[in-house]
Amino acid sequence: MTQLHGRIAVVTGAAMGMGRMLSSLLLEEGCRVALVDVNEEMLQTTQKELSRKGDCMAYPCDISDSAAVYKLAKSIESEFGDATLLINNAGIVKAGRLLELEDKVIEKTISVNLTAQFWTVKAFLPKMIELNDGHIINFASAGGILSIPCLSAYCASKFGVIGFTDAIRQEMKKEKRNIRFTVVCPNTVNTGMFKGAKMVTGTRMLKPETVCHQVLKGIKGNKAVIAVPSVPVKIVTPLLKTLLPVNVMDRMNKMLGMWDANDTWTGR
Numbered sequence: 001m002t003q004l005h006g007r008i009a010v011v012t013g014a015a016m017g018m019g020r021m022l023s024s025l026l027l028e029e030g031c032r033v034a035l036v037d038v039n040e041e042m043l044q045t046t047q048k049e050l051s052r053k054g055d056c057m058a059y060p061c062d063i064s065d066s067a068a069v070y071k072l073a074k075s076i077e078s079e080f081g082d083a084t085l086l087i088n089n090a091g092i093v094k095a096g097r098l099l100e101l102e103d104k105v106i107e108k109t110i111s112v113n114l115t116a117q118f119w120t121v122k123a124f125l126p127k128m129i130e131l132n133d134g135h136i137i138n139f140a141s142a143g144g145i146l147s148i149p150c151l152s153a154y155c156a157s158k159f160g161v162i163g164f165t166d167a168i169r170q171e172m173k174k175e176k177r178n179i180r181f182t183v184v185c186p187n188t189v190n191t192g193m194f195k196g197a198k199m200v201t202g203t204r205m206l207k208p209e210t211v212c213h214q215v216l217k218g219i220k221g222n223k224a225v226i227a228v229p230s231v232p233v234k235i236v237t238p239l240l241k242t243l244l245p246v247n248v249m250d251r252m253n254k255m256l257g258m259w260d261a262n263d264t265w266t267g268r
Contacts, residue, residue, distance in 0.1 A: 002135050002180060002219055005030035008083045010076060010124060012063055012116070013090030015042040017191040018139075020050070021212045022087060027054035029216070034076045034083065037090070038062045063090055064111040066119040073123035085219075086124050087137045088117045093154045093193050095265035106153045113157035117164060125168075128179050135180040137219060138165045142187045142233045146241065148253065150262040169224065182218055186211045186228040196266035201256040203232075 009026050013019035015037035023033045023046075033056040037043040040060040047058035057080055061072045076083060091113045094105050117138055128134025143151055144158030162183055169181035188194050190205045199205060211228050218226035227234035241249060253259060 002085075002222055004085070004220065007031050007085045008034065008076075008081045009085035009087065010034045010036060010083045010120075011087045011089060012036045012120065015039045015046045017193070018189065018208050018212055018215075019087075019089040020046050021208055022089060022215060023056065024050055024053060025212055025216050026085075027056060030054070031085065032056065032080065034059055034080050036061050036063065036072065063116040063120060064108070069116070069119040069123050073120075073127075077127065082127050082131060083124050084128055084131060084134045085137075086120060086134070087139075088120055089137075089139045090116065091139060091141075091157075091193075093151070095150045095154075095197070095262040097150055098152045101153060109153040110157050110160075113154070114160040114164065117161060121168065125179070129172075129177055132178045134178070135182070135219060135222075136165075136168075137182045137184060137215065139184045140165070142185050142227070142237070144185060145233060146237050146253075148258040148261060150265070180222050182223055182226060184211075184215055184218075184226045184228075185233055186214075186226075187233060194262075194265065196264045198257060198261050198264060200258050200261055 004026065009031045011019050011023045011033060014023045014035035019037070023035055026033050027050060032054065035043060035047055035056055036059045038061065043058045043060055047056055050056050059072055059076060061068050063069055092109055094101065094109065121136060125134070138161050140161040141158040143155045144162045147155040165181055165183040172179040186206055187203055188197065188199065188205055189208055189211050191208055206228060214228050215226055225234060
């Protein structure tokens with residue numbers, strides 16, 4: 001069980017959406033929270049509002065810049081204290097056929113959603129190892145378990161987050177470090193990122209508060225994987241991918257509407 005009261009937490013993508021909501025919940029649990037986001041204006045607004053709930057500070061940072069992240073970690077340590085909870089929530093998405101995606105969009109998607117997590121973990125993990133205490137939560141997606149058309153860069157980045165988290169989790173376990181890792185895989189969340197997208201048959205748009213409460217519960221319980229909804233994402237989808245031939249899986253995805261889900265995507 002991870003005790004949250006008194007911990008210093010770092011939350012990326014904290015200015016809006018689930019990052020903001022998770023930061024709010026952590027403050028209610030008695031954490032002190034370093035709010036990190038590239039949008040400085042919105043971050044300052046969020047910090048002002050959340051400071052009513054507890055001790056939080058705003059740290060503007062482009063987490064896709066490794067040098068900026070390493071500087072960020074030093075600033076947080078010197079000004080706020082030793083972080084033992086890191087939530088890599090920041091993410092972006094742009095739907096479109098591969099040949100329609102600009103190179104800079106592909107690079108930015110991979111950089112923010114995946115590569116930035118390498119930088120933040122490398123920046124904050126050494127202190128956790130020194131203290132022999134820490135918990136790192138990396139946001140992936142149900143799209144990191146099952147890909148669908150027109151989300152090639154997004155799905156690739158989220159598949160990468162799952163692999164990255166699993167690898168470093170085992171590294172720390174091999175070295176007998178008391179560092180816990182959690183990967184979060186929600187289905188589509190109603191934060192505006194997937195505005196205009198159509199829901200797949202049998203699924204519904206998730207409420208951010210539902211996902212955030214599940215994440216908080218999973219952190220406390222030291223869950224290695226938090227899938228929302230749990231059974232379809234964590235069990236049924238991986239099982240079907242293993243058991244069904246590719247052609248059968250493709251036909252099923254098409255029938256359920258996955259192939260057309262992002263044709264009307266407009267995004268936030």
